[in-house]
Amino acid sequence: MTYSIAILGASGYTGAELIRLIAGHPHLAISALGANSKAGKTIAEVFPHLRHLELPALLQIDQIDFANIDLCFCALPHKTSQQVVAALPADLKIVDLSADFRLRDPDAYKKWYGNEHAAVDQQHEAVYGLTEFYREQIAPARLVAGTGCNAATGQFVLRPLVVAGIIDLDEIILDLKCAVSGAGRSLKENLLHAELSEGYHAYAVGGTHRHLGEFDQEFSALAGRPVQVQFTPHLIPANRGILATTYVKGDPDRIYETLCAAYADEPFIEVLPFGETPSTHHVRGSNYCHIGVSRDRLPGRAIITGALDNLTKGSSGQALQNANLMLGIEETEGLTMAPLFP
Template structure:
């Protein structure tokens, strides 16, 4: 049987974002995928003129810069505090020149940060450093942690995979995993949200609905995933130098990548039984973008078209998850700089099996764009509204442009 995809049509157009409603959102020269729907800031759940005050911890990293870009362009968010210990005292525009025109506070060390005038915190610090810092933050703050420090619910499993004991187990009990499309209602009532990892986002978005519907078997799931170099962070590492990675592809973490327990946690909850996967990550010589190729065995009587139709109906109301049509193959270049996840389902040449390809931008949908998981909890600061669909879209960058200058 030949390899065919389900569903004609082309991926979303990449171009300049239009004006929003009667007023234009303030943007700086860049490109992004154009969304299907446009929303005025006045249609969001936030009251007109009301300001949500934000602190960004670890703002000098790639993830921090993406969050700053999204929030600084939002009409009702105001960044009040930005920390970066190594860059303390510097202007943010000197660290990331593509954001030099934004009105932002200077960077300060975490120990010098003043949270008295802040409503919510986005923590973009390295893994293993956030538990004690978050534990010391004022209790009234809403928090989104973009490290891996609160993603694993089992603190013993965390210790096994991260090499040290959990330093804030009492906080782990209240942390909510922030995969927005799957757990939006739970996120709404959370004070602390654990932002998903990039690989887990690209894998769980297609597989969780299929497992819940019992359309695929949970045994023998094989995942081949590839990421741009920005996924390794901004820190200087010899293995990530251009001369080390250029003109090649590099497998790593073959038996022990730390995203494996996070993926298995989500898939196991969907299956209501233990799920074990085969997962191989690869580093590609490109700045950003991620592709996960998943090989699955279908349940008896299930076809690849059944998988496609179920995913299509599951995400029909979700702005940022799109099933491509026909034989269209998702490519990372179609989602770079956007908050979209593009996916498609293909028949495998092996009877009874299917291949699912999912692509995201590892820095946006795989990290800072998924800060939309904070939309429900941040929204409560301003309104207490239970309808956050428009608010989520604005926070995710629906009306924003992104710079490739970094």
């Protein structure tokens, strides 16, 4: 069976990644592409690397007929996505890649994103889209909220350890290096080549990054009490990838055993041999996440490193993984391509 798919926000990086992934999917066909700023253009004009695909021209979102669409991906900016999702047909399956439905508490959304939640009714039905931990809720859901790419990386590294209670929850330091595509395709002065290349810098220092809302929500729910990690992202001059280096207090051998057990049957999460560390090069363009555990020189401490591609496993690949579940398709369909190297 073939399902009809719409992608809103198709002119952005995550939209292009969705097109790339769905192009090789045996059960999905793209029937509509929405991109208000580039409406009327062809994919060849917007993304020349996709010119070989036979795809519909980009439309204004309000021009799309959703009557025969089985599932819609919304790859729109936050604030915009709430308004669009609220106006879509009530029976349409939706995977939202923005931040607009990730936080269950509308007050938390206002705190981290600075505006009132505009689609509270839809928020109540949204399921958090970290596939490996929410499969049972995602499969029957109508609306799934994709996670932040930084939030996904940190959670893959830490969730099993929080559940097992084997690390000090008040002593978690999460240091992330993030590629520039995570900032989107909009023109920004600080992302110009001359501004970004040949260096990297910390940003959102001191606990102001919006993905902290997801960490607070998820880790506190798992622990049954408030958990607040120290988190600093750094922007690096790379196109794709996130590398998370996490410092925790706990027994390194037990931490390694716990992660191995948690991910033993997961098709996209690979725990490396003890002492090995992952690289963003080794997951580039793929839906895989690599995790490494190393012993710190200080007794009772460990360093856990995680790497994934922010556009694939951190966003569009995760979205497709969720869509497969929602449509009753094998979860790994269209996602087992090998990473690109070099």
